Amino acid sequence: MKKKLTLIITGLFLLTVILTACTKPKSETKNKEKEQLTIVTSFYPMYEFTRNIVGDAGEVTLMVPAGTEAHDYEPSAKEIANLQDADAFVYNSEYMETWVPKMEKSLKNVTSIKASEGMVLLPGSEDHDHSAEENHDGHSHDYDPHLWLSPFRAIKEVETIRDGLIDQFPEQKTTFTKNAADYIEELTELNKLYEAKLVNAKQKNFITQHTAFSYLALDYNLKQVPIAGISPDQEPKPSRIAELKELVEETGINYIYFEENANDRVAKTLANEAGVELLVLNPLEGLTNDDMKAGKTYISVMKENLEALIKSTEVTPKKEVAEPEVNKTVSNGYFDDKDVKDRTLSDYAGEWQSVFPYLEDGTFDQVFDYKEKLTKKMTAAEYKDYYQKGYQTDVDRIDTSKDAMTFIVGDKKYTSKYKYAGKEILTYKAGNRGVRFLFEATEDTPYKYVQFSDHGIAPSKAAHFHIYFGNESQQKLLEEMDNWPTYYPVGMTGFEIAQEMLAH
Numbered sequence: 302m303k304k305k306l307t308l309i310i311t312g313l314f315l316l317t318v319i320l321t322a323c324t325k326p327k328s329e330t331k332n333k334e335k336e337q338l339t340i341v342t343s344f345y346p347m348y349e350f351t352r353n354i355v356g357d358a359g360e361v362t363l364m365v366p367a368g369t370e371a372h373d374y375e376p377s378a379k380e381i382a383n384l385q386d387a388d389a390f391v392y393n394s395e396y397m398e399t400w401v402p403k404m405e406k407s408l409k410n411v412t413s414i415k416a417s418e419g420m421v422l423l424p425g426s427e428d429h430d431h432s433a434e435e436n437h438d439g440h441s442h443d444y445d446p447h448l449w450l451s452p453f454r455a456i457k458e459v460e461t462i463r464d465g466l467i468d469q470f471p472e473q474k475t476t477f478t479k480n481a482a483d484y485i486e487e488l489t490e491l492n493k494l495y496e497a498k499l500v501n502a503k504q505k506n507f508i509t510q511h512t513a514f515s516y517l518a519l520d521y522n523l524k525q526v527p528i529a530g531i532s533p534d535q536e537p538k539p540s541r542i543a544e545l546k547e548l549v550e551e552t553g554i555n556y557i558y559f560e561e562n563a564n565d566r567v568a569k570t571l572a573n574e575a576g577v578e579l580l581v582l583n584p585l586e587g588l589t590n591d592d593m594k595a596g597k598t599y600i601s602v603m604k605e606n607l608e609a610l611i612k613s614t615e616v617t618p619k620k621e622v623a624e625p626e627v628n629k630t631v632s633n634g635y636f637d638d639k640d641v642k643d644r645t646l647s648d649y650a651g652e653w654q655s656v657f658p659y660l661e662d663g664t665f666d667q668v669f670d671y672k673e674k675l676t677k678k679m680t681a682a683e684y685k686d687y688y689q690k691g692y693q694t695d696v697d698r699i700d701t702s703k704d705a706m707t708f709i710v711g712d713k714k715y716t717s718k719y720k721y722a723g724k725e726i727l728t729y730k731a732g733n734r735g736v737r738f739l740f741e742a743t744e745d746t747p748y749k750y751v752q753f754s755d756h757g758i759a760p761s762k763a764a765h766f767h768i769y770f771g772n773e774s775q776q777k778l779l780e781e782m783d784n785w786p787t788y789y790p791v792g793m794t795g796f797e798i799a800q801e802m803l804a805h
Contacts, residue, residue, distance in 0.1 A: 343392040344371040346449040349599040350459045351391045353484040358476045371586040397446035414465035416458040421667040424804040451516035452492040502614035510559045510568045513584040549575040553619035558582035580609045632756045634733025642759040644738045647703040653788035657692040664795035694786035717746040765789045
């Protein structure tokens with residue numbers, strides 16, 4: 302009897318062990334089976350950045366095959382299935398790897414790390430063909446994902462990858478922190494080298510095959526002149542080729558930059574017609590197997606890119622290129638009076654949040670940094686001070702319907718019906734103009750007079766707006782030029798608003 306009881310107990314114990322092993326989470330058993338981490342990266346720069354952070358703590362692999370044009374890549378079902386066995390996946394941006402959002406939906410127990418997380422992106426060219434879009438109330442933009450081509454921004458991407466890996470694998474914090482610090486030191490030296498070599502550039506214009514070097518140009522005070530848009534395979538119009546040929550002749554540009562991995566037919570045609578040489582400017586989207594076997598790295602190729610750029614920047618231009626004129630569009634304040642139409646309060650219907658708190662907490666600091674580099678009119682600090690005065694308000698939120706408005710200040714609400722009171726066209730010092738649409742409360746409220754300005758001149762749904770309000774008179778509000786509280790939809794995050802602001 303005792304013998305039978307012992308066998309039964311032993312059997313139950315073994316069954317419990319087997320069942321427990323079978324029900325362990327996949328992520329736990331997956332890590333137990335492997336001695337090292339397995340990190341999959343999308344394309345070459347992400348591979349190089351991640352490899353330098355992970356070091357000997359894991360195996361880092363490349364998803365987009367070496368030498369493949371990253372813009373055209375689509376992962377196969379087999380490649381996606383293989384990714385399920387990885388511990389983490391590192392990519393740059395959904396505006397580069399446009400297949401990632403769809404792929405992520407099928408991943409289980411694989412953490413995705415987005416290197417550009419939290420980085421405000423430049424708007425892409427109007428004709429660029431990436432399919433990923435941001436969309437708020439029908440308002441959409443494409444953005445330029447080529448951050449890694451500026452050493453200044455590559456440092457930030459490395460920091461983001463490092464932090465993402467530490468969050469996922471805290472036991473490797475010491476290793477990842479040390480490796481990242483060593484690599485960031487190298488990138489910092491590369492950034493300093495770019496600054497030193499390009500600070501006194503005589504020729505700031507450089508012609509590229511496609512718009513891949515916008516961040517490099519912006520951060521080192523150069524001007525990229527692309528033959529085509531974001532995609533290297535885009536075909537420019539004949540008129541564009543003619544414009545560039547004229548630019549080459551006027552400035553004395555001696556080189557046109559192309560990419561070895563892309564179709565260079567258009568660049569060669571322009572070089573032949575303009576009588577200039579072709580040089581490689583590598584976007585590092587996919588080093589070839591030969592390059593990788595030869596020991597080329599992100600840093601070594603970026604140094605080669607710098608030497609290629611210097612051949613253009615050290616030549617004194619025959620003629621300085623005039624800054625392009627402002628596009629005389631309605632949104633920029635250029636329109637005919639006859640096109641200005643009356644509008645109703647329903648154009649501004651919705652729940653709106655003040656952007657002032659985002660300015661105060663630093664969310665918009667990247668926007669001001671961009672503005673400094675793009676316009677060269679003010680420093681980032683001066684821009685922040687300018688917008689501090691413009692956005693300042695104690696009205697946290699405004700809820701609007703077709704005939705009423707509620708102003709929310711802390712825990713207080715002020716609601717009133719409003720009637721349309723006409724429109725006024727204002728002319729600004731810069732020569733452009735704006736339209737304010739006036740409304741007046743029909744009930745007692747501290748916000749009796751209200752004026753909207755949203756860069757529109759006729760009935761349409763506002764995506765955001767500047768607003769002027771008070772209790773004295775419409776004329777008093779029309780005189781106000783320095784304070785223009787600004788509101789965006791309540792559903793948008795501060796980061797999304799910052800991205801929209803830069804796109805405008």
